[in-house]
Amino acid sequence: MLGIAMGPYTKIDQGLYAVLGTASLMAGSMRMTVSFCVIFFELANNLLLLPITMLVLLIAKTVGYCFNPNIYEIILELKGLPFLDAHPEPQMRNITVGELADVKPAVVTLSCIEKVGRIVEVLKNTTHNGFPVVDEGVVPPMGLPNGATELHGLVIRAHRILVLKKKWILQERRRTE
Incomplete structure (x- = not known):
């Protein structure tokens, strides 16, 4: 919609807005910025689009982290699979593996x-x-x-x-x- 609205005022192709929107959606939900940057660079085949793609991916990833975890963590939680969080609970910060092994x-x-x-x-x-x-x-x-x-x-x-x-x-x- 942004591409249609800005069409008369810019020389940017509307398809570029679609590609950047898709990249931002995927980066916001999956948080794989480097991979998506390479994928969309290959898709567009234009080195000049790399900085704008990187900016869009960075913004989408940052906004995504503000609201919820990535889609893979949500799926793991819904399936009830054990998953070690990147940030431990405060009471677990000083526990060593040896102390946990003694409990088992x-x-x-x-x-x-x-x-x-x-x-x-x-x-x-x-x-x-x-x-x-x-x-x-x-x-x-x-x-x-x-x-x-x-x-x-x-x-x-x-x-x-x-x-x-x-x-x-x-x-x-x-x-x-």
Whole structure:
């Protein structure tokens, strides 16, 4: 609309206003200014439009930050996905990763050959969703201490529950690799 209103007074093409409007809309909602500057420079194929495009993108991004977060953060919040904010809460500024690791329960591992009773006990007594499968009887490479374990994979809680419900249990001991 600005291009139509200013048309008689300027020599600027109305299509340029449409391109700049599109760039400002995308920069205001997604906040990817450098990428959009390159994209719209390639689209217009005119180096003289680069400063005005950069100005439009900068203004749109600044105004966008005044009103709401970018569209990707909104989608993450709506889906309920965990997302670490760029600016922590004031009470979290002095917390270290070591202090957070002390709060979490220890990792519970399962061996390659495990008894059903141990699996049931682990499922009842923990809230973990995944259990690393390790082999304790590994000869460690040079330089590693004795008693090292070798990681074979990860078993998900839902899979363990399904195996127990369907009674897919081997009677004899054998390794599956």
